[in-house]
Amino acid sequence: xxxxxxxxTAAALVSTLQSAxxxxxxxxxxxxxxxxxxxxxxxxxxxxxxxxxxxxSTEKVSVTIPEGLISVKPMPKPGWQLETTTGDYAFEYxxxxxxxxxxxxxITWSGGELKDAHYDEFIFRTRFTDQLTKGEKLFIPIVQxxxxxxxxxxxxxxxxxxxxxxxxxxxxxxIKASADGHHQHTKTMDxxxxxxxxxxxxxxxxxxxxxxxxxxxxxxxxxxxxxxxxIGGTTNFAEIVEVHEMKIDGEIMRMREIEGGLEIxxxxxxxxKTGGLHIxxxxxxxxxxxxxxxxxxxxFEKAGSIELDLPVKKVERSGHNHNN
Numbered sequence: 001x002x003x004x005x006x007x008x009t010a011a012a013l014v015s016t017l018q019s020a021x022x023x024x025x026x027x028x029x030x031x032x033x034x035x036x037x038x039x040x041x042x043x044x045x046x047x048x049x050x051x052x053x054x055x056x057s058t059e060k061v062s063v064t065i066p067e068g069l070i071s072v073k074p075m076p077k078p079g080w081q082l083e084t085t086t087g088d089y090a091f092e093y094x095x096x097x098x099x100x101x102x103x104x105x106x107i108t109w110s111g112g113e114l115k116d117a118h119y120d121e122f123i124f125r126t127r128f129t130d131q132l133t134k135g136e137k138l139f140i141p142i143v144q145x146x147x148x149x150x151x152x153x154x155x156x157x158x159x160x161x162x163x164x165x166x167x168x169x170x171x172x173x174x175i176k177a178s179a180d181g182h183h184q185h186t187k188t189m190d191x192x193x194x195x196x197x198x199x200x201x202x203x204x205x206x207x208x209x210x211x212x213x214x215x216x217x218x219x220x221x222x223x224x225x226x227x228x229x230x231i232g233g234t235t236n237f238a239e240i241v242e243v244h245e246m247k248i249d250g251e252i253m254r255m256r257e258i259e260g261g262l263e264i265x266x267x268x269x270x271x272x273k274t275g276g277l278h279i280x281x282x283x284x285x286x287x288x289x290x291x292x293x294x295x296x297x298x299x300f301e302k303a304g305s306i307e308l309d310l311p312v313k314k315v316e317r318s319g320h321n322h323n324n
């Protein structure tokens with residue numbers, strides 16, 4: 001009798017564990033690392049894939065870009081082929097004074113292998129426009145393809161429906177209004193977001209003809225709980241992009257690179273401006289003319305890289321050399 005009760009109890013325990021494992025697997029949806037985003041902001045979004053298709057490896061991940069997201073740039077992934085599909089937008093969007101009418105509408109990573117027992121992320125950057133409805137979730141469909149099937153995380157809840165009631169819900173991001181911020185310039189210029197960082201007022205300083213260097217300025221705010229670092233960048237108009245500081249050596253003002261990058265403390269804010277911290281673009285290939293716009297990619301230690309369209313503006317000199 002005791003053995004029988006033991007066997008029945010063991011069988012019930014195994015059944016319970018199997019049910020729990022199945023339930024966990026069934027609810028291990030594809031998700032984003034970001035839960036909310038402000039309109040008129042850039043966001044780095046990571047698609048989190050936690051399992052395959054009934055034990056099979058994931059061989060392809062694709063995401064459909066909904067209306068209202070523009071300037072989409074996917075991150076290449078080692079071992080995977082990257083493909084984008086472009087198309088026309090339903091609306092015309094304004095970005096840095098330019099009309100945007102088309103862009104990336106789908107991203108696909110394929111040719112790799114993500115085993116069912118492993119976890120990975122697929123990353124892209126995008127801009128959330130003010131066409132999106134504030135106070136509502138934006139749902140972004142994702143599809144996993146495996147050798148003998150697929151998981152389509154594309155179900156979008158109807159009004160009043162709980163997304164948890166859906167079998168394959170598309171991950172959603174809550175849309176928020178732009179914060180007023182603590183500085184006046186945030187009201188007149190977009191706040192560009194990447195991870196926990198907010199970038200404000202990024203510009204390139206105009207140069208005279210034949211100049212070999214130019215300076216870049218911006219303000220960076222860290223809203224996170226960990227420090228980050230601006231470690232450099234790249235651009236087509238200069239061979240070298242470094243973070244520099246001005247230091248008084250005796251009675252001489254000297255410029256030097258900040259070794260290891262510029263720290264952006266947790267909860268803090270750093271402003272790069274004339275006469276102090278600044279970006280140095282060296283070995284210029286062309287003159288920086290006022291009114292022009294150039295693409296620059298800034299690299300952060302934790303938040304990753306972000307490509308910006310920077311306007312060239314005149315900046316008054318502060319009495320030191322090197323055009324910074």
